[in-house]
Amino acid sequence: MSEATEQKKPAGRRKFELDPRLASYKGVWVFVEHERGVAHSVSWELMGEGRKLADKLGVPLAGVVMGAPGIHSRHFCQEAFHYGADLCYLMEDPVLADYRNQPFTKGLTDLVNAYQPEILLLGATTLGRDLAGSVATTLQTGLTADCTELNIDMENRSLAATRPTFGGSLLCTIVTLNYRPQMATVRPRVMSMPKKDETRTGSIIENSLGLIETDIVTKVLQYMPDNLQDKPQLPFADIIVSGGRGMKRPENFQLIWDLAKVLGAEVGATRPVVQAGWVDLDRQVGQSGKTVRPKLYIAAGISGAIQHRVGMEGSDVIIAINSDPNAPIFDFATYGIVGNAMTVLPALTEAFRQQLATAKVAV
Amino acid sequence: MHIVVCIKQVPDSAQIRVHPVTNTIMRQGVPAIVNPYDLFSLEEALRLKDKFGGRVTVLCMGPPQAEAALRKAISFGADDAILVTDRAFAGSDTLATSFALASAIKKIQEDMPVDIVFAGKQTIDGDTAQVGPGIAKRMDLQLLTYVSKIVDLDLDKREITLHRRAEGGVQVLRTKLPCLITMLEGTNEMRFATMPNMFRAARYPLKQWDKDAAGIEDVSKIGLKGSPTIVSKVFAPQAKTVRAEIIDCESKHPKDLSVTLLTKMFTKFPNLAEEIGKGAG
Incomplete structure (x- = not known):
């Protein structure tokens, strides 16, 4: 999203051709966020939305699961299938046990570069916003924050991301034309929860992170869960x-x-x-x-x-x-x-x- | 210790109005303020300076009138202020903005190394929360967003320990300097400007840097050219095709209106009656 929207001219209906180098970017991805063994519901809300986008584009929908090795990560992949994913990219490493910007940015950036999705969606949570900003900067691509509506502009197959602007007094639709992937974050509960279909399955593609703990500068000393009551x-x-x-x-x-x-x-x-x-x-x-x-x-x-x-x-x-x-x-x-x-x-x-x-x- | 605090001048969004007929923003008379989220970061930087000594430099990118935001920061106790301003920046999105600010900070570092960069959690006009992470990535700084408390700073070991808000709890993190921190709102309270600082702010010879002074050579990375996102449409939200059913009754008495409402609602949405019984029970 533009920090200086008011100075921009609307793109209008000008003819657009995608840079041929970007044509290989295909598919819609949803980053599956989880903490302490529980997936964040925003991931499934996005999976429902991602399904619609993928169907419009006629491409597969994938979940991205990153975390410590163990039963949880596999379980998140299964849940992703139940909520609409066709496949999952799984990255397991002890270094990914707790969220830290450095290893997660590297992991997600590497996956994007290897498999080249055209759209990447993340929840606008403290984790998702931290990660999305770093990944978009590393990949030098556009990121639209806090969208309230996602659609495909069929004329040029681009993601049309709508969000409030000017302190919430108007709405604007933002596109990222000649950059891939097109990234967007959506806040929890903005999209409705899709129906779960437990008969759905999919394939899991495993990847390794390629970092060890000593490579990572920031250490988690402790985690203090909130008292929800x-x-x-x-x-x-x-x-x-x-x-x-x-x-x-x-x-x-x-x-x-x-x-x-x-x-x-x-x-x-x-x-x-x-x-x-x-x-x-x-x-x-x-x-x-x-x-x-x-x-x-x-x-x-x-x-x-x-x-x-x-x-x-x-x-x-x-x-x-x-x-x-x-x-x-x-x-x-x-x-x-x-x-x-x-x-x-x-x-x-x-x-x-x-x-x-x-x-x-x-x- | 040298701290750089990035701030932005924003229109006071509480006072923005939309023209009822043309659906355009009425900018006239909307006061410009320092982005409120930035003040939590500035205050935290000033507290670190109070405790450990050193200098606080405030940095702002924006039009020439944004110097008011920097003078405000000086009046709170910042030592130096730099305004990065150039027509070439017009139309910058978050990617281009983080490039320009990171370039300026690298330039600042040539005079005095920077230990900590602070940025606001997000702005109240763009609300993206992307510029802080963008600067950190471009400068290879450890990124610490949504910080609720700085527990300890060890300048000899160059280590900082702090609390970071996660979705379901708080992470206690230790990392190395240099780092970039964005503070969570409500974590501190901005001090009052002192009289000597207010005088200093008024007289302070503000530095204005254009793109060259900020060390930017590649103009394809700033302004509209350097911005992948394009605003294709700005519009007012559509009313639903069906407006609210306005409840009315003969007496117009609130009591009768309420009863009429509940009767209508529970007839049309019978499940709701059950739901309410459950919640209350």
Whole structure:
């Protein structure tokens, strides 16, 4: 993605011919990220998306698994097949037990140079962003960060990667024409999880890293896992109640917490609310916060700026409460109540409470 | 010890507005600020200088008016400031930007070797998080992104120990200098500018480097030419074909509106009722 987008002229519809030296780059790759024996779900979300791209191009879809030798790596390959990969490039080495930039950059760069994929996708996680930036620089190719949509421009078979720009007020589509591979990262939960097909299989192509521990400058002294219990888990919550600047005052946010409690929901917020310190950063939903895909998302006092929208429009049902009937949130919500959130929220909380009580009696 | 901190001047994205009719960015009157993520890296660099001595040089690539960002950094306590500015940089994407900045840092090193380079985790306008890793790769520095804490710095052994945020936990890493660090947000708080530093910032003879001064010979690696990514389209998001169903009822009372909403919703999405019962139970 451009750091200076505004100075660029759109490429338009000019005639494009791929450098013949790049024509040998074929296939779509997804980097399979894992930590402590568990694959990151973003890898499978990308595998689902990669499948669609590969089908459009008529090329195979491959997973890239790098890690310490052992049962885990093989298992990740099998999972990759279940989620849509046709083959996996496996690189096992004790040096790859923990993520470190140097060996992973070398390994992934070597694989790309050896097998030449046209598209390489990674999750926009702390690992994926660290690795993608280094690999793209080493390969001297283009990398588009935090995409919200991936497509193929069939006219020139190039990857059209769409992402928010200008602090999330507009969207832009970015292409990497005469460089390969075309690289992109996508944040967790932006794409939906594909269906798992356990009958699918594929072939594993093994490769070696060619580094030993003494070659690697950075050492992992310790790993301290997070205590997940004290952290809100918005990305996987089924119900989320969020508030925005329209809640007017921090004390009004209690109304959000009240509704969330009745529903057993997580509490979310927009960027201005988090910046004002009303709620923790862990609860920010949007381009610079968490992307969520709950079954029900209730947005109170939220206008629906793109910054926020890209983080929650994957929700199944969206209820929007806003006093402005022209607020953009009503353009993509399922249901809207035009009204003051401070009076609607308590009423909605009570209505849900009654509904739950009735449901219990019925059981 | 010599530390270089890369900063960027960005428009305050909280204040960017899109023209409702033309869908273009309304730039007029949007104030320019130092990228907020860069301040965590600058503060960490200043803390290391407080503890171990040495110099902090701030480096910025951008248009001439970006000198305001560098003066701000001087007012916080940075020693030197260099603005890399040239029309030839216009249109640079992250690959071209990291090339230009790495070239400038190599030039800085000719006067005084650099032990640590700091960069922001990402910017608030591009949000790519790619320039830091790009500089590290080009200069062959150890890359340490998302650092939450610097535990120890041993200048005799040239070793640094720090905490790095991983997805499910924190890695405690030890590596060798020189290295490139990007700090995680919220890990420290930027100090206030002191009066003497503010005076110094106002009078500081800022260095302006064009591409030649920054040691860039190969112009095919900067600007639009050096940028593999091309913006093919900028657009406002489409409204869904179906707008939200606005709940209405005769009384317009919030209570009745809420009940109407739930009735409609649970009729159309019966599974949701179950889901909510589960969550609450």
